Amino acid sequence: MRLLIADDEINLARALQAVLLDAGYDCDVCYDGKNAIDLISQEIYDGLILDIMMPEKNGYEVLSLIRKQKKDIPVLLLSALSEVDDKIKGFDLGANDYLSKPFSTKELIARVKVMLKENMVDDSYLQYQDILLNKKEETLACKNIKYQLSTYEYSLLAMLIKMESHASPVWLVLEKVWQNRVDVNVKTVELYISYLNRKLKALQSCVSIQIHEEKIELCVNI
Template identity: 80%
Template sequence: MRLLIADDEENLAQALKAVLEDAGYNCDVCFDGKSAIRLISQEIYDGLILDIMMPEKNGYEVLSIIRKKKIDIPVLLLSALNEVDDKVQGFDLGANDYLSKPFSTKELIARIKVMLKENIVDDSYLQFQDILLNKKEETLSCKNIKYQLSKYECSILSLLIRSELNRVPVWLVIEKVWQNKVDVDVKTVSLYVSYVNRKLKALDSKAYIKFDEENIELCVNI
């Protein structure tokens, strides 16, 4: 599970990163609202730990913007503001949970576990343009024709379809699809992208994956 921690108290953010990584999560940190919006829009995270009182954009503004962009990442708000109206405002904007400062790290971890578990939905089917990905069966369909995928091919397509921009960095593919195996590199990703592209072509789909050494992107032939 990959989390983003957005808090302008840098010492606290780094301390939370250390605690959560000890609990088994991969964490990135940022210290202002604009950076949080940029990272959430560009990267794939499983959850956002979001402070309210931040520069550039406060937590409420960040939450409002990402929900308007239809980014459904689970969000836990952190704040020293603990009045009922503050919590109601957060939930009205789309927060999944709210934790008042100061808090215990044990409670934070427990709330994150519950939040991420509750966010699990049946996303067995993912669609992009004229293709339908069945994650459970690991099949790819287009125009009533179906191809079987390997688990790596399926995972690559799933990452791309779920990404807001349909683009992910190669290092994230290696992390998410291969769990950072030491023998996996850019050439491995390139090879599996070529496998997927062959199947997309065989299905006569308009979709294809563009590859360079930094990013892969799901595109459409016009």
């Protein structure tokens, strides 16, 4: 599970990162709302921990923006504001939970666990249009037929499905799927896209993958 912590109290943000890393979560940290929005648009997170009182954009503004973009990522708001109206405002904007400062790290971890569990409808599959990825078996299915995928095929397709726009720059695919291996380049990515498109065509799926102008995206063929 990968989390983003956004809090302008640098020492607190780093302390929370250390606590959550120790609890088994991979965490990124930023210190203002604008940077949080930029990271959310570029990266894939399983949950957000947002402080309300931040510079550039506050936590309410960040939450409002991502909900308007139809992002259903779970959000835990942190704040020294403890009035009922402040909590109601957070929930009205789409927060999953609200934690008032100061708080214990044990309570934070417990709330994060509950928040992520409640958001997880079925963690065994990823779905996009008429295709279904089995995360455990690394198989691609459509119309009751399925193909076994290689690890790289699966990772590439899963990444595109998880991205909010279902598109990714090539450099990010090279980084996330192939960990920037020196022997892998755009030609390698194109080769694996061709493998996946053959399988998608054989499955008679409406989905295909296109690469152009250094961007890879899922397309729906009507």
